[in-house]
Amino acid sequence: MKIGIPRALLYYYYFPFWKAFFEALDMEVVVSEETNKGILNKGIKESVSEICVPIKLYIGHAIQLLNKEIDYIFVPRMVSIQSGEYFCPKFMGLPDMLRHGVKGLEGKIITCQIKSDSDDISAPENYYPMAEVLGVTKEQIQVAASVAREQWIGFRMFNKSGFTAVEAMKMIQTNDSLEVLLNNQQSSKPVLRIGLIGYVYNIYDPFLNMNIIEKLRELNVDFITFDMLEEAQLQEKIKDMEKTLFWTFSNKLLGAGLRLFHEPTIDGIIHLTAFGCGPDSFMGKLFEFESDQTGVPFMSIRVDEHTGENHLQTRIEAFVDMLKRKKFIA
Amino acid sequence: MKISFPYMGTVIIYKKVLELLGHDVLVAPRPSQKTLDLGVKHSPEFACFPFKTIMGTYIEACEMGADTLITSGGHGPCRAGFYGEIHKRVLKALGHKFDFIVFDSYARDKEKFIRNIKKIKGNNSWLKVIKAIRFTYQMLKEIDRFDKWIAKNRAYEQITGSVNQAWDEIQKMFDLAHTKKELKEAIINSEKLISAIPLKEVQERNKVRIGIVGEIYVVMEASINMEIEKILGELGCEVERSHYLSDWVDHNMLPSFLKRSHEEEILKKGEPFIEIEIGGHAKQTVGHIVDFKERGFDGIIHLMPFGCLPELISQSVIPKMSAQYEIPVFTLSLDEQTGQANNKTRIEAFIDLIKNKKLSNHQFSA
Ligand code: SF4
Ligand code: SF4
Numbered sequence: 001m002k003i004g005i006p007r008a009l010l011y012y013y014y015f016p017f018w019k020a021f022f023e024a025l026d027m028e029v030v031v032s033e034e035t036n037k038g039i040l041n042k043g044i045k046e047s048v049s050e051i052c053v054p055i056k057l058y059i060g061h062a063i064q065l066l067n068k069e070i071d072y073i074f075v076p077r078m079v080s081i082q083s084g085e086y087f088c089p090k091f092m093g094l095p096d097m098l099r100h101g102v103k104g105l106e107g108k109i110i111t112c113q114i115k116s117d118s119d120d121i122s123a124p125e126n127y128y129p130m131a132e133v134l135g136v137t138k139e140q141i142q143v144a145a146s147v148a149r150e151q152w153i154g155f156r157m158f159n160k161s162g163f164t165a166v167e168a169m170k171m172i173q174t175n176d177s178l179e180v181l182l183n184n185q186q187s188s189k190p191v192l193r194i195g196l197i198g199y200v201y202n203i204y205d206p207f208l209n210m211n212i213i214e215k216l217r218e219l220n221v222d223f224i225t226f227d228m229l230e231e232a233q234l235q236e237k238i239k240d241m242e243k244t245l246f247w248t249f250s251n252k253l254l255g256a257g258l259r260l261f262h263e264p265t266i267d268g269i270i271h272l273t274a275f276g277c278g279p280d281s282f283m284g285k286l287f288e289f290e291s292d293q294t295g296v297p298f299m300s301i302r303v304d305e306h307t308g309e310n311h312l313q314t315r316i317e318a319f320v321d322m323l324k325r326k327k328f329i330a
Numbered sequence: 331m332k333i334s335f336p337y338m339g340t341v342i343i344y345k346k347v348l349e350l351l352g353h354d355v356l357v358a359p360r361p362s363q364k365t366l367d368l369g370v371k372h373s374p375e376f377a378c379f380p381f382k383t384i385m386g387t388y389i390e391a392c393e394m395g396a397d398t399l400i401t402s403g404g405h406g407p408c409r410a411g412f413y414g415e416i417h418k419r420v421l422k423a424l425g426h427k428f429d430f431i432v433f434d435s436y437a438r439d440k441e442k443f444i445r446n447i448k449k450i451k452g453n454n455s456w457l458k459v460i461k462a463i464r465f466t467y468q469m470l471k472e473i474d475r476f477d478k479w480i481a482k483n484r485a486y487e488q489i490t491g492s493v494n495q496a497w498d499e500i501q502k503m504f505d506l507a508h509t510k511k512e513l514k515e516a517i518i519n520s521e522k523l524i525s526a527i528p529l530k531e532v533q534e535r536n537k538v539r540i541g542i543v544g545e546i547y548v549v550m551e552a553s554i555n556m557e558i559e560k561i562l563g564e565l566g567c568e569v570e571r572s573h574y575l576s577d578w579v580d581h582n583m584l585p586s587f588l589k590r591s592h593e594e595e596i597l598k599k600g601e602p603f604i605e606i607e608i609g610g611h612a613k614q615t616v617g618h619i620v621d622f623k624e625r626g627f628d629g630i631i632h633l634m635p636f637g638c639l640p641e642l643i644s645q646s647v648i649p650k651m652s653a654q655y656e657i658p659v660f661t662l663s664l665d666e667q668t669g670q671a672n673n674k675t676r677i678e679a680f681i682d683l684i685k686n687k688k689l690s691n692h693q694f695s696a
Contacts, residue, residue, distance in 0.1 A: 047646065048642055048645045048646050050636060050637050050642060050645075050663060051642045051646070077605070077606070079606065086609065088639060089408060089608040089609040089610065089612065089639040089640040089643060090639055090642065090643060092606060092608035092609065093604055093608040093612065093640070093643035093646075095605070096603060096604045096605060096643060096646075096647055097643050097646040097647065100603055100646070100647035100650045100651075101646030101647050101649070101650065113606070241415075246408070246409075246411050246412065246609075276376075276637055277376070278376065278378065278409055278637060278638075278639045279409065279639075280376070281374040281375065281376035281377050282374060282377065282409060282412055282416055284374060285374040285377075285416055285419075285420075286416075286419075289419060289423075
């Protein structure tokens, strides 16, 4: 059987798990191509206009998989990976939206509910409902889930030691960590270090964000993202809040942001958000308050369906210049 | 202590329960352009529309001297649950001093719920609190009953404006009732009032019934949904909403062993399209569409705040539902820039379409 996985949303967090899982069940895994104009346009065309760009992209990627002779597209219903918290409503309704809202996808979606009390989503119960369609036994699922878990933990380990999720994926897949390491070497010592706060699907899709990671590296700016931090570090600043945001990944970003605002080695914070993101609108406000309090410079970049590359470049450069002036002149 | 609260629907209810407990209550002005302007100015740009409106209301209330704000924590996992946190910070930054009481559902945090009740309770005896709540709840049920009658019969008034006028008077009468006896009188007088309104006889097959579904705040608060019930009434349609305050109280505030099953049924009906509760009222929205169809309604107006997360999922599945259940649905997304005139024309066109369809069906069967 051939299973398609859209290169979007939590691909950048869970793909190593899903790939290993399906492969352990003797399935072939096909990933949609890197985001391009065509994928974006298809997504825009097939979704309701007000919805956020990352969801539009996901829809575009799912449609693209239809040309790849897949049997099913795997669209998990992400419900909760932390007790008392949930996913953004659009994740929880994702299979519904694809099945009933996008032409040609009904009957092509395979789904299951992911519920867990931590990031580790390997509990086999999550996947049992797919056993019949996949034609496998519960025992096989148990084995596959534990193989997948190993892979995913390895991936997260690289990720948490400072590599981007994309690099970490390569390292775990090719077993050739050295090459990635070498490529990752910056020519000279970074002049600045910033917090780059955003969902994995905004930070790691170079098409969506005009390759912000490359841009920062060219400017000799080191950065840290939420997925590079340990869970305890993410929780530190938010565990005492009377109310957090309800959505796990939003809380992770919030925790990362609040922490980095107080970290002496951090020169500034960039919040990378996508047009139409509801949760981020509140988070952005909290970061503004935090920036006022700590005096750490903060910039919010909102990417949308037609962000101009020049515009983005200029804003990043201006922000970096400002940080440099602040650091080296004052 | 001067208490105020967000403005949503029949506000005399919130006022009543607080008054009965001896509090000084300040009802903020009905949301106006000024409210929206204030709210927009002091909210994050992409906050949801209800957030912005309530922001404006709080500012107005604080400026008028309120020192205590009461609100509910919102339903299900959505942004509304976090409204209070941001509202609080913005108001503080503006220099207002106040106590903020957020009621989350009993199930979510029992201790906090009790703590909040105690704040409201003040020096009253528990018996008095229970009596006040029971009284208000009864009144709420009655008001909702009249509210439904009004929305149904507005279409058939012979004298223009007579139904709206009666509704205003009914609310006034209820507002003045503070004892069981007064409540009874208010009910009787309201009954008299509406039975005296001359109504047109309309043949069953010429009646047009429209259900309004969607996010609770924009469905319930007329001042921010362009008074859609009135618009539809003027166009000759009977109207029913998916949300009434009493249903909301039943579903959210009562401990689960007292829960009525109505809302559960609605949720079941939504299941084929939105499998689980995803936050806000999205699953109710699709459930109510099915329910309205089963009850013979002719069309649905789906109201959502611009960019509302869960309602965008409903909006995505609605075209298919509409085709499968053969019921026209019109989604209207509302925000502070909603062009009234433009939307009114679109609503008219939608109703025309429904009427024409009905007409041609009769002719066909005749
Ligand atoms: S968190 Fe924001 S960007 Fe992500 S799916 Fe939800 S609305 Fe879209
Ligand atoms: S349901 Fe819609 S309006 Fe309500 S908090 Fe969520 S996004 Fe905002």
